[in-house]
Structure formats: structure tokens, C-alpha cells
Amino acid sequence: MTTLITQTIAKVVVPLCVFLSISLLLTGHDQPGGGFIGGVMFATAISLLYISFGLDDSKKFFNPDWSLYFGFGLLLATAAGIGSIIAGYNLLRTDYTYLQLPLFGEVELSSAIVFDIGVYLVVIGGLLFIFKKMGED
């Protein structure tokens, strides 16, 4: 699969996919999208990178330990839940506020996003860890 055509296309498509996955993640708590779908999309983008450049070649410039992403994601998601206990509410209670930013205008800032980021990291960590291990075998 490491032809010039796939490599050229991958260079264009992978950043787009990553941006789309992040936008899915950020809108996820009250619109279609969410940590899981965004994470799956991110994982497909990276696996496209692995397939088009070959696992050994892509390891030279891009070689993260995906299992750590899994661990950090689970930690973040659980901590987001327990954080609301520390704030005096029940587990996973969420709250939101509106923020005025210069370029973007009014932005909704929700605490559910922390949990979603945790899920996002768990999904990309889990999927890409399996994908990479199976590729290495």
C-alpha cells in the first residue's frame, strides 16, 4: 500500500480527519458526536498513516506508546467523575457556562467535555494499541 498516490492523499486526509475528530469531540456532549466517535475517527486517521507509510517507516517520526493514552484517558474520565464529588455533588454531575472569546464569539464551556476527552483518549489508546501490536506481529 505504500505507493506515491496513497502517501500523497494521506498527507492531505490525515490532518483533515484529525481536525474533524476534534470537532466531533468538542460538540459531543449536546450534539451528534462525542468522545467515542471522535476517538474512532482519530484512530482511523492514524491507521491510514500506518498503512500508507508502513509501520516501520512511520515509527521513525511518530512512535507514541498508545497504552499510556489509554491509562491517562481512563484516569481523566474517572477523575472527572470524582471531581464533582469534591465539588459537593453526586458523581458525574455536570455544569456549564458561557464564555465570550475574541474571535469565536459566545462559546459554551461544559464540564462534560473533560469526561469526553477521557473517553476520546481511551478509544484512541485502545484501538491504536491493538492495531499497532497486530501490525508488529
Next chain:
Amino acid sequence: MNILEHTIVFMIAIPFLVASLMILTRPFPEIQKKLNVLVSIVLLILSVYLFSQVWQNGIIAYDIGDWGKYGIVLVADLLSASMVLLSSIITFLALLFSLDYIDDKSQNTTYHSLYNLLIAGLNGTFLTGDLFNLFVFFEILLIASCGLLIANEKVEITPSSHKMEAVYKYLILNIIATLFMLVAIASLYGTLGTLNMADMALRIGYMNENGTLPWHLIPTALLFIVVFGNKAAIFPLHFWLPDAHPTAPSPISAILSGILIKVGAYGFIRFYYLIFEGNLEIFQPIIIFLGLATIIIGSISAVGQDDIKKVLAYHSIGQIGYVFIGIGMGTVYALAAALIYLINHAISKSMLFLVSGCIVHKIGTRDMRKIGGLSSTEPFLGLMFLVGIMSISGLPPTSGFIAKFVLFDAGISGGFYIPILIAVIFSLFTLFSMFKSWQRIFWGEIKDNIFEKENIHQNSKTMLSSLVIMTVIIFVIGLYAEPLIAITLETAEQILDPQLYIDAIIPGEVR
């Protein structure tokens, strides 16, 4: 703001948090071990606290995310709290055992994080008040236990290929069962419009009063019998168990056999006595029949095995049948007896699996034909195994005697003469198979070839201490059973009065 109000959710959240920490601390195995033991002790203390709270103040309900009955509700009634307490005890002791028993390579990679996920899954299954959430926790349990099943022991006793085969069967059969569960939950949700178990019970109760209960809820109920029956390994659905339990490392077998198959019985109680309360009485003979068939199949199969852990695994199938006839009989006394039986089997069978783990650790084989005369070198293990088999086959003064006596007494006072007769006859098979394996392992002539292996491991003090704790529990229950009987009778009354559960979750004004 009292942090102890959140005890019920800490039982699930702490293991998840620790599981993630375990992944991040993989380069430091000593920290992992100490942290895991510490967390198990904390969870044990919290579960005792939770039980005492439920015992004093009645049912505790907890809304996750403050969504009320529309979100996920955690409920601790006496049944859930006692099951959580039981699982905390067993998982703590099995963890103590596994520190020196599991191969270091397995422990350093995934063992401890999966162990915590398993604890989270168990506690979540027992505490959740939401049917779909129950499904999710079943999946967590399944995946975590699959990962633990293929962990390696220090003695290379089971080849990895056998483990993979057993895991494959376990995974596929349980995934089919959870698929059934998903279909059944979807059907219930489509009919009732809610996933909260208390709300479901309420709505089915209203439909029943008005005579508008749709006929397809009864086939749905049958699907649930298949699902929970598969989890509990009752008669036609028990095929995965005799492969999966013996190939797992011994502490994991202790958890699988001690707690994990009880999840099916727990789900069955919830579903039969809470959600479909009073609508499934036509199934009562079927449940008793399936329980008896399970006893017969399990007890007879256990007699002919040559593998120590296979004897115990087949025997677990038989024992879950006794729990199911207790549940099927449905009086307060019989239900209490089923719970006592369940608790006794959890402790005694876990202990037997741990003793067999000690034997395996020392000898390096599970095949009883190659073992003999062990009492001359390992008298302590012989004593522990004897206590375990006395308890499991119901001899006084152990907890097994109390369990069997109460169950048979409940059956006779309820008028179930023929099922009890069959159960008594087949408990003799238990006695026979257990004492036969004890005799084959510890008596007879010493086989020369068993001590010649190079990788003989000594049993460490932490391994033996968990056995001693279990022995103490067995004898305490056997000699002073009144508190346990009082607790289980109270629990059974609470189970048979689902209105208490419903009132605790859905206050009258929001119905």
C-alpha cells in the same frame, strides 16, 4: 458535606481510578502490588461500612449525575450490600494469594489493572439499579475475566494454547448470551419505556392490574432466564464452565467460581422477584427442575474427573443448582437458605481452589493420577483441603452443614419433598467425589516422580494466610450461624417485598 454519603459510588469509582493508575505505573511492579493490596483493604472496609449503613437505615439510592430516575441509579439494598461485602472478602483474599502465585511477567503487564476492573465490574453489577447498566457491567466483567484467565502461573502447568481455547469458548458463549440480553432489554424498553428496574417493576405492576400485560413480555422473560442461566452455568448452558475455570490461574478460578457465577443467581433474583414480581409463577417448576438437573449433571460429572481443578469446577455447576432450587421455592425461609448456600459456596469453593493452587504450585501438576501421599510432606495443606471438602459437602461443624441443613429444612417445610429427596441423594455424590480426591492427593503411596521437577515452588506465608482466614470464616459461620441466618432472613423478606425497593428509588409523588 459528608464524603461517606458517596460510599456506594466509591465502590465502583475507586477500582476504575486504580485500574488507570495501574496502567500508568507499569514500570514499578512493587508499587502496583502494594497499591492493589491497599485498595482492596479500603474497599473491604467501605463495603462493611456500606452494609452497616444499609442494615441500620434501609435501602440507599444514589443518582449518578443528579438525573433522578431518568439517569443511572445505584441502589444498595441488603442483597446488593451483602453480595458486595462477599465479593470484597473473596477478591481481597484471592489477591493476597495471587501476589506470590502469578508469574511476575503477567503481574507486571496487565494483571493488576484487570483485577481492579473485575472488582469494579462485580461491584457495579451488584449495585446498579438500571437494566442497561447491568448489561454494561456484565460486559466489563466478561472482558476483564477473559484477560485474567490467560494470566500465567509461576509453575507452567497449563499451556497457553489450552488457555486460549478455554477463553475462546468462554468469550463466544458469553457474548451470545449478552446479545440475547441486549435483545431482551430492547424489547422491554420498547414496551415499558424505561430502563430503571424499579420503574419497570412499577409499570409491569400497573399493566398487570389493568390486565394489559402484553404477551411478548413472557418470552422476553424466558430470554432473561437464558442469559442469567448462562452466567450461572445452569444445566443446558454449563458447557463453558468446566473448561474456563480449571485453566484459569487458581486465584482467578476462586473468583470465577466463588463470585462470578453468583452474578447469574443475583440477576435472576432481581429479575424474578423485582421486575416481573408475581408474573412468572408459571416458571417456578421449570426453575426447580433446571436446578435439580444441574445438581445431577454437576455432581455425577465431578466423580469421574482426574484433574483436581476440574473436579472442583464440575462440582461448582452442581452447587449452583442448590442455589437455584432455593430461589425457585420462593418462600422467605427458602430464599434465605439459598443466600446462605450461596455465601457458603463462595467461601468454601474459593478456599478449595486456593488450596488446589497451593498443591499445583508445589507439585507442578493438576493430574491426580500423578499425585499421591502428599500428607507426609504437606500436612497443613491436607488439613486445609479437609476443612474445605467438609464444608462443601456439608459436614458439621462447618458452614456447609448450616447451609445444607437450612436449605433442606426450608424445602421440607415448604412441601417440596421430591426435589429435596433428589438433592439429598446427589449431595452424597458430592461427599464421594470430594473425599475421593482428598484421598487420592493426600493418602496412598508417595509417587516418586512428583518431586523431581526443577521448578518446585514453596508456598509463601501470604498464600497460606489467606487460606487460614477462609478457614476461620468457615468455622465461625459453622459454629455461630445465628447472625448470618438473621441477616439472610431479613434480606429475603426485603427481596420478597419489592415495594420497599421501589419506594426507595421512586418517591410516591414523581410516579
